[in-house]
Amino acid sequence: MIPVWMFLLLLVGATGFAWGSPANGNDREQGSILNLPADPISFQPGPGNDLASRYCLMCHSAEYVYTQPPHPREHWIEIVNKMNASFGCPISDEDMTPLVDYLVTQNSLQPSPSAQHVQRDDLKETPGQSSTQSGDPQKGKTLYGRHCVTCHGPDGKGDGPIGQALVPPAANLTLLGKQSDQTILDTLRNGRPGTAMPAWKNDLNALELNHLLSFLRTLSP
Amino acid sequence: MNEREPGIDRRQLLKGSLALGMASLLTPRVLRANDSSTVTLPFERGRRPLVAFPQKRPLMVMTTRPPQLETPFHIFNEDIFTPNDAFFVRWHLANIPREIDINTFRLTIRGRVKQSLTLGLHELQTQFEQVEIAAVCQCAGNSRGFFQPRVPGGQWGNGAMGNANWKGVRLRDLLQRAGIERDAVQVRFDGLDQPVAQATPDFRKSMSLPDALQAEMLVAHSMNGEALPLLNGFPLRLVVPGWYATYWVKMLNDIEVLNQADQNFWTSQAYRLPANPCHCVDPGDALTDTVPIGKMPVRSFITSLENGGTIPGGERCTIKGIAFDQGHGIDRVLFSVDGGQQWQSARLGKDFGDFSFRPWEAQFIPKPGHTYALQSLAINRIGESQRFGARWNPSGYLRNVVESVKIHAS
The missing domain is CATH 2.60.40.650 (Immunoglobulin-like)
Known part of the structure; x- marks a missing residue:
């Protein structure tokens, strides 16, 4: 049984959270917290999708790529160069070409982000089922090296090459000690609105998230 | 489903939930494709889910982060003034303040002025003449998705525009209260939104001093008789009637009078048009001379x-x-x-x-x-x-x- 208060929270969430309707007058939640949704989709699997996740998701959701028309390669080169030179995305020289290669492949796949979302939802476990015990920290470490290290750094201190360039900077994961498994898993799944932390629920399944959680627990003193 | 449970203060619920770290439960529902909750624009990759963001009815999502939401076109047939909760949303930078304290919020007017001003919302609403104007706010890239051949950028249909009754104070009243120095040439506007990456240029826009002194330019605190929605720039937005929305700086908190042309990226390099009378080129032709975008054609x-x-x-x-x-x-x-x-x-x-x-x-x-x-x-x-x-x-x-x-x- 879930407690009544949690049920009510779910209810508020499920109604679309459309507070502040015009009828409410002026003294409404204007001064309140702007709760923006987490990214609904992520980059599809394929060679280079880690680069797209690492660089593009810093500043915008993957929808920006998947709402683009099928651009020729020259357009993607222009776009990536602009993101690098004008918008300050720290794309390394050796990553430029593989990143463009990936983006060009996204033209032909005709991705169906929502279908992907539905499909991946099947893999999501219900809250409460997961725990540190069910994950393998060694496997988590491998996942961390693939997805997290460029922002959070090799020791999880938030000092990765990209993490330091972010505002706010990437979180120091050695300070997670007091947070519950559930809170950490929620953040991994859904990202942190207002920061560059993306939602991983479409890239990592429940087991992988548990591996990652187990590894994160080894970072706290 | 009831939006409100009788006897329960939803604000309390929200605050309580945040304290408990359950914010993720409150994020808007992502409606699934292939039901009535999707609008498909008539160009390739035109499918847009309808999602209700804070203070908004379900709108067509182009990107969730930063929020870029298009008004479904039938709305324009229902009311000549676009309802606030249906008004399109376009942010450049994802680092948007999640909270505005109206008691501590201040607008500054500084730079090449005789006396810098720092004004709270109450002062703006009591010390200056309050002016109202009906004006269309249209994104520079409205209808970009219809370009043939297609071009990079936000792929809007025709719904990145809206019409509202804006109320606030004249920009020129603020500038004149501060006193403009004789060498002033431009005025630059900045809002509270910030880049995610440190190296990204902060979003700021500039216009010439004569343009800024036009009577219709407002610093607005109200839209269709209500405070602005957060996503449309609460608590203050620059209203630049007749000009594209890129100049309508949201969450406006800084006005700077300059004595030289602004070199900031968003004015000097972004939002530029080919410098010819048509502001057009043949597809594939390189751009040589450019001018900043300005007013909207009919x-x-x-x-x-x-x-x-x-x-x-x-x-x-x-x-x-x-x-x-x-x-x-x-x-x-x-x-x-x-x-x-x-x-x-x-x-x-x-x-x-x-x-x-x-x-x-x-x-x-x-x-x-x-x-x-x-x-x-x-x-x-x-x-x-x-x-x-x-x-x-x-x-x-x-x-x-x-x-x-x-x-x-x-």
Whole structure:
């Protein structure tokens, strides 16, 4: 049984959270917290999708790529160069070409982000089922090296090459000690609105998230 | 489902939930594809889920982060003033303040002025004349998705625009209170939004001092009689009637008078047009000289029918639409049922001011079994009309071609 208060929270969430309707007058939640949704989709699997996740998701959701028309390669080169030179995305020289290669492949796949979302939802476990015990920290470490290290750094201190360039900077994961498994898993799944932390629920399944959680627990003193 | 549970203060719930770290439960529901909760724009990759963001009804999501939300087009047929909760949303930078404390919020006016000002919301609303104006706010890239060949950028349909009654204080009253130095040439505007990556240029926009001193420029605190929604720039937004929305800086908190041309990226390098009278080039041609985008060319739309729709044949059909320009006002709207071969005058509706949407309507009797290409053509009071051929530029700006709506009479 879930407690009544949690049920009510779910209810508020499920109604679309459309507070502040015009009828409410002026003294409404204007001064309140702007709760923006987490990214609904992520980059599809394929060679280079880690680069797209690492660089593009810093500043915008993957929808920006998947709402683009099928651009020729020259357009993607222009776009990536602009993101690098004008918008300050720290794309390394050796990553430029593989990143463009990936983006060009996204033209032909005709991705169906929502279908992907539905499909991946099947893999999501219900809250409460997961725990540190069910994950393998060694496997988590491998996942961390693939997805997290460029922002959070090799020791999880938030000092990765990209993490330091972010505002706010990437979180120091050695300070997670007091947070519950559930809170950490929620953040991994859904990202942190207002920061560059993306939602991983479409890239990592429940087991992988548990591996990652187990590894994160080894970072706290 | 009830939005409100009787006897429960939802704000309390929200605050309590945040304290418990359960914020993720409160994020808007992502509606699934292939149900009625998706709008598909008529170009490749045009499917947009409808999602309700804070203070908004379900709108077409182009990107969730930063929020870029398009108004479903039927809204423009329902009200000449676009409701606040349906008004389009476009942010450049994802680092948007999640909280605004109206007690500590301040607007500063500084730079080449005799005395810098720091004003709270109460001072703005009590120490200056309050002015109201109806004006269209249209994204520079509105309709970009219709460019052929397609161009990079936000792929908007026609719904990245809205019309509202804006209320606030005149920008020039603020500038004159501060006292403009003699060497001032430009005014630059900055809001509270910040880049995510440190190296990204902060979003700021500038205009010439003579433009900034125009009477219609406002620092608005109110939109259609209410405070601005957070996503539309609460608590203050620059209102630049007749100009594209890129100048309508949201969450405005800083006005800086400059004595030289602004070199900031967003004015000097972004939002640029080819420097020729048409502001167009042939696809593939390189841009050499550019100028900043500014005022909006005249446009009109049919709002009462959708492309591909069906109407009953043999009976009188009333077609409704809207027209607007950069503030000269709409002089005439012409209407055609045969793809622009022959034209009749449409009847203009109520005039809400030169910067507002102007409603119009026209009638005709469709023959059963026939297909029609309905078009509207607006002409403003200085004789400028819409274009018959679409112009092209690499950023997808300034579309104002005569649009066509194909319908079939049953």
